[in-house]
Structures are given as C-alpha cells and as structure tokens.
Amino acid sequence: MKVSSSRNLLFSSFTFWALVALVGLFAVWPLRQKIRFGIDLVGGTYITLEVQTDKAVEAELVETMQSIPSKLKTAKLPMPNAKSIESNAIVLTFDSAADAQAAAGFLPNELGRGARTYEFSTDNAIVRLKLTQARIEKIKKDAVRGNIEVLRTRLDTMSVAEITIAAQGEKNIIVELPDVSDPQQAKAMIGKAAKLEFKLVEKVGSTPEDILYDFDGTLPKDKEIIPGREAGEYGKTFYLVSKYSDITGAQLRESFAGLGGKTGAEAVVNFKFNAEGSERFYALTSKNVGRRLAVVLDGVVITAPNISEGIRGEGNITGMRSSQDAHELALLLKSGAFVAPVTFEEERQIGPSLGAESIRQGVISCLVGLGLLFIFSVFYYKTAGFLAFLALLYNLLLILVGMAWIRATLTLPGIAGMVLTIGMAIDASILIYERIREELTLGVPLKTAVNAGFSNAMVVILDANITTFIVGLVLYKFGTGPIQGFAVTMMLGIISTLITGLFFLKALMNFVIDLFKVQKLSI
Numbered sequence: 001m002k003v004s005s006s007r008n009l010l011f012s013s014f015t016f017w018a019l020v021a022l023v024g025l026f027a028v029w030p031l032r033q034k035i036r037f038g039i040d041l042v043g044g045t046y047i048t049l050e051v052q053t054d055k056a057v058e059a060e061l062v063e064t065m066q067s068i069p070s071k072l073k074t075a076k077l078p079m080p081n082a083k084s085i086e087s088n089a090i091v092l093t094f095d096s097a098a099d100a101q102a103a104a105g106f107l108p109n110e111l112g113r114g115a116r117t118y119e120f121s122t123d124n125a126i127v128r129l130k131l132t133q134a135r136i137e138k139i140k141k142d143a144v145r146g147n148i149e150v151l152r153t154r155l156d157t158m159s160v161a162e163i164t165i166a167a168q169g170e171k172n173i174i175v176e177l178p179d180v181s182d183p184q185q186a187k188a189m190i191g192k193a194a195k196l197e198f199k200l201v202e203k204v205g206s207t208p209e210d211i212l213y214d215f216d217g218t219l220p221k222d223k224e225i226i227p228g229r230e231a232g233e234y235g236k237t238f239y240l241v242s243k244y245s246d247i248t249g250a251q252l253r254e255s256f257a258g259l260g261g262k263t264g265a266e267a268v269v270n271f272k273f274n275a276e277g278s279e280r281f282y283a284l285t286s287k288n289v290g291r292r293l294a295v296v297l298d299g300v301v302i303t304a305p306n307i308s309e310g311i312r313g314e315g316n317i318t319g320m321r322s323s324q325d326a327h328e329l330a331l332l333l334k335s336g337a338f339v340a341p342v343t344f345e346e347e348r349q350i351g352p353s354l355g356a357e358s359i360r361q362g363v364i365s366c367l368v369g370l371g372l373l374f375i376f377s378v379f380y381y382k383t384a385g386f387l388a389f390l391a392l393l394y395n396l397l398l399i400l401v402g403m404a405w406i407r408a409t410l411t412l413p414g415i416a417g418m419v420l421t422i423g424m425a426i427d428a429s430i431l432i433y434e435r436i437r438e439e440l441t442l443g444v445p446l447k448t449a450v451n452a453g454f455s456n457a458m459v460v461i462l463d464a465n466i467t468t469f470i471v472g473l474v475l476y477k478f479g480t481g482p483i484q485g486f487a488v489t490m491m492l493g494i495i496s497t498l499i500t501g502l503f504f505l506k507a508l509m510n511f512v513i514d515l516f517k518v519q520k521l522s523i
Helices: 002-009 013-028 053-072 097-111 133-157 183-193 208-215 275-286 323-335 353-405 412-441 445-478 482-516
Strands: 044-051 080-084 088-091 118-123 126-129 164-168 172-178 194-205 225-226 236-242 252-260 266-273 295-296 300-303 315-319 342-350
Touching: 013 126, 013 252, 013 315, 013 353, 013 482, 044 088, 044 133, 044 183, 044 445, 053 080, 053 097, 053 133, 088 118, 088 133, 097 126, 126 133, 133 172, 133 183, 183 342, 194 208, 194 275, 208 225, 225 300, 236 295, 252 323, 353 412, 353 482, 412 445, 412 482, 445 482
Parallel strands: none
Antiparallel strands: 044 172, 044 342, 080 088, 088 126, 118 126, 164 172, 194 236, 194 295, 225 236, 252 266, 266 315, 295 300
C-alpha cells in the first residue's frame, strides 16, 4: 500500500507543475540575460528624426507622372513630348493645344481621384496637374505614419523589441532604443532611406563636368548625375541617368543575402519581383540588351552591369563590400523603403542610473506587496493561506516565463502591472476558499470540499479575469510604449492567475492532503 501511495504522489498533477517550475526557473535565470529591460530601467539611446515630407509629395507626383503615358497610350490619345515636376505640380507638354485639351479632358476621370487630388489647367500645349492642399497634407501625414511602420519592421529584425516609436508634431518621429548593444548600427539602419531604383545608364564620366560638357553645362529636367559607390576609394565615377524610374524597390517581393557574382563567391543580394515588377523589369532589360543598368540605392550607384539578355522575375545586386553589407541591404530592402527620407535632429544617451533606482523601488514595492499579502493570507486562512501565497510566487514565475517566451520588454509600468497582478491574484484564492468553507460547513469531506470549491468558483473567476483581459487588449492595441508594457504584463498576469488559481493551487492542496493524510484543513 505504501509503494502504491508513493507512486500516486510521484505521478500526481502537482509533480507536473513542479517540473514546469523547474523548467521556468531555468528559462528566466539569470533575469538580466533572459528578459529584456526597457529604456527607463537600463538606459539607451533617444533619437528624434525629421521626416522630409516634401519628398513624399514629390514621390506621389513622380508615381502619377510615370503612369500617365501608358494611360494615354491605352486610350489612343497623343503622348506628351516632355514631362516634369514643378512646384507640387506635374507639367505635361504636348505638340499642340488640341492634344493638350484632349489629355486634359481624359486624365481627371482616369486618375480616379478627381478634383480632390489634382487641380487641372491648360495653357496652349501645356497641361498642369497641381496637387490640392488637402491632398498634400494627407500625403505628409501618411509619410510620417508609413515611416513609423518601416522603422518598426527594421528594428524588430534587429531584435530591438518594444521600443517607443511615435510621431511628434507634424513631421518628427521619436525613437527610444533600450539597452541596444550597438547603437551605431541601429542608427545606420534607421537613417537609410533604402530607396532602390533601376535606371539605364546614358553616359559615364570621371567628373560631373565631363557629362555636363555634352549639354553645354545644363542638364535636361528629366536627367540627373549620380555618383558611384566607389567614389573616393577606387577612383571617381559618375553616371548620367533618368531622374525618374519605372522600377523601384516597391516592386520587390523578396530579398536575401547570398553568394554569386563573377566568381560565384562574392557577397550579393538576391531579389525577386512581384508580378508587376517582373513585367516591367523584363520590358526594360529585353529592350536594352548591351546597355548598362544602374542599381541605385539612396542616390548612389551600387553597381552598373551590362544587360546581356531580358531578365524576368529575379536577379541579384553585386558590388557588396562584405557579407555583412549584403545582409544589411537585404534586411533594408525587405523592410521596405521609407515613404520619405529622414534626418537626425537630436540624439541623447540615457544612462541606467535612473533605471537602477526604478528597479530597486519596483522590487521593494513587489516585496512589500508580497509581504502584506503573506500576512493577510496566513492570518485569515491559516495553512491554506500559506498555500495561496506559494501560488502567488508561482504566478510571478509564470509571468516572467511568459515575458521571456514572447520576448516582451519589462518597463517601469510593466513592474506596476506585476504589482497589480499580485493584488488581483489573491482574489481567486479568496473566492475558492470561501466556497470550500461553505462545503465544509455542510459536512462534506475535505477532499470533496476542495474539489467542489474549485469547480464552483471557476465561472466567477473566469468571468472577472476575462473582462480585465479585454481591457488589457484594448490598452495594448491603442496604447504606445509604456502603456503597452503595462498591458502586456497585466495580460500575462491574468493568464498566469487563471493557471495558478484553477490548476496549480488545486494540485498543491490535493498533494498536501494526500502527503500528510490531512483530515481537517485550517482555512
């Protein structure tokens, strides 16, 4: 009988929870290495960026301007012999006033946005499409929002989680990088616009003047001269290309670093286009075999190989200085280009001294809370109160395990969420114990009373905690930074409270009753 009883205890549900605790301790210890700490606890870098929103307006105009010829061609209308962008407007020049009138009558409906986006006007053979002020303001706001999303993707790729990225004013973005091991790398990732373009090379020179000589010193409005990446290192090279490109990184579907090039062992960035980009790239390369195609990143030519055949679907970018360069470029292209470039307006290093004091005070508040709850539990519920206190400790362990698992960041508001969880978690034990008391008053055997108490209290506990969990979801969805940190710890605390209150505490009480043959429990 003793062997059978020992085996039952060994394979009881409490043994499972004890093993979970051991695994959990291994998963979170040491805390400093396994759990991320927020900038308010460990310091970090605080950066203010300014979004060049005017560039976003220009990009919108370029995209529209590039689409106009194909629309006119489809409608079998005259094509403009020149197009340019001036003062937030697209300027199209036709051969005659009649051609201009035909285009002006067709484009408003074809562009699909009507007067809310563009104001149309004609002057002899010239058609002018000027962005409305309302549209300009919307583009600028969307540029800030779009850049915030790009920053989140880039920094998540670097495993910089739960950072604060928020708009400030009309065109500024603040970024807080907590406990970043290499802030310079983070700054490099933040500061790159990652605008990738493919442009045909029309002329190459060792200086801009060499190229300007053929144009009597003045470039056409639709041309530009850009430097090669090797400028100043292996010799200067400048390229004459079109100012606007039909194919950009926006048409990329995938990018990843690898090996290739002439030797097969060079660091390259492989890329794949989406359906639209694939068709455009094939049309460009198939019609220009033998010419050089410049791969332009943020206004610098990375490489400019000769086109040997029409290319559809995928290709690679050579000219990488190292595999690290290729890896970073692939990540940047995957995260997407900024809607508009950014500039660094302010950078501050925040030391961990305030964080150390915050951690100390947070730990003290947790210990004080635990101490008061321990006194209350033992005073009011005797032995059962001590078991409830052990469930609270288990609760805190599960919260830390959850944070380590989802790679959440512990912030000062997060510590507040943990303290709040401690106070809320005891409610579940109180509800259960009161139900057990009622059963014992009716003369029900102890173990039956325990099982009935947990079953009867389950609905009330679930109802109270689910509603609070929904509040946590709302805070996380609509909050930022510190509010999200508070919401995460609160939601994890609710989940751990349900687990410890409904399962661990029950297993612990049954284990104690069976181990010590308890017939009467102080409660």
